[in-house]
Amino acid sequence: MNILLVDDEEELVSTLAERLGFRGLEAQWATSAEQAMKKIENHHFNVAVLDVKMPRISGLELMDMIRQKHPDMKFIFLTGHGSQADFQQGCSCGACFYLIKPVRIDDLVKKINEAMGQPPACPKN
Amino acid sequence: MNEIRWKTLGPEGLRFFGKVCADLSHEIKNSLATINEQNGLLDDFLTMAEQGAPLDPVRIHKITRAVAGHVERANKVVNKLNRFAHSVDHSRRQVELDVLVRQACELYERPAAIKGVVLTPESLQQGINIRTNPFLLQQLLLICFEHASARPSPDSTMSVVVERTPGHALISMTGSGPDASPVLDELLDELEAGITGDADGTWFRIRIPLKVDAEHVSA
Helix, strand or coil, X not given: CEEEEECCCHXXXXXHHHXXXXXXXXXXXXXXXXXXXXXXXXXXXXXXXXXXXXXXXXXXXXXXXXXXXXXXXXXXXXXXXXXXXXHHHHHHCCCCEEEXXXXXXXXXXXXHHHHHCCCCCCCCC | CCCCCHHHHHHHHHHHHHHHHHHHHHHHHXXXXXXXXXXXXXXXXXHHHHCCCCCCHHXXXXXXXXXXXXXXXXXXXXXXXXXXXXXXXXXXXXXXXXXXXXXXXXXXXXXXHHCCXXXXXXXXXXXXXXXXXXXXXXXXXXXXXXXXXXXXXXXXXXXXXXXXXXXXXXXXXXXXXXXXXXXXXXXXXXXXXXEEECCCCCEEEEEEECCCXXXXXXX
């Protein structure tokens, strides 16, 4: 299973990728939407774990960009703060899960596995 | 702050206070999340060591440095938050304008970065003391920053300059000034300030009268 992690906090995202690797999940990381789109051109990913608030292009905007090329990819939002409105916004446009930082690695692995068992994301309106 | 007209400024001030606190707590959360992952990574290494893998001191030092860096970063944000929270303590007080403008720039650093804009306090003249409402002045500055960063310069930078003119202090920023609104009008009125902009929209200026405390004049 290939995971793409995107967060502008480099030490966070690189460490998460390494720790997912220890748990048998191949993870690559990017610190911006632009970097993430380049990674997607060259690799196939099953799940993207996205920060919501990132410079220039938000996680929600990035999800829309990715889904235009890879409609079957699953999404998990990982962010500093969450509200019910954020969660519903994420879900209504095709996200599988919404996790609040700091997250336990086992919870993230569980959500990734659950996301892979989900049906394809709802079609974009 | 009971002499301030609360009808407009009260709810807007509370909204502004909440927004700044939310932005700053988001920054703290990011540092906590990184510290949490570094702790988890250390735990992973220890688990692997228990299973016979050698511990790499270089990696362990890297983790401790990262944790120390994020503790320092979070502490700076907490200091920002504390200063901002105390800015409501006095409805009027003597402030050093360069210090207050720098603090306002720091409050807007992360929101500016989210918009891909770099906010630069370019030249902040020291020694300009004014008697003002520090909370309302910060609110005015952040309204201006928000407006200017929505239409950034081609190089995505925003400069801020503080200088003294006869009888006034000037805070100049790149971009066009904020749109007229009841909140802006009331803020300018309370602060006895005015905003003027260059015809070509490249710079605008907040003009504040240089009023000082009597004890400051005698000092």
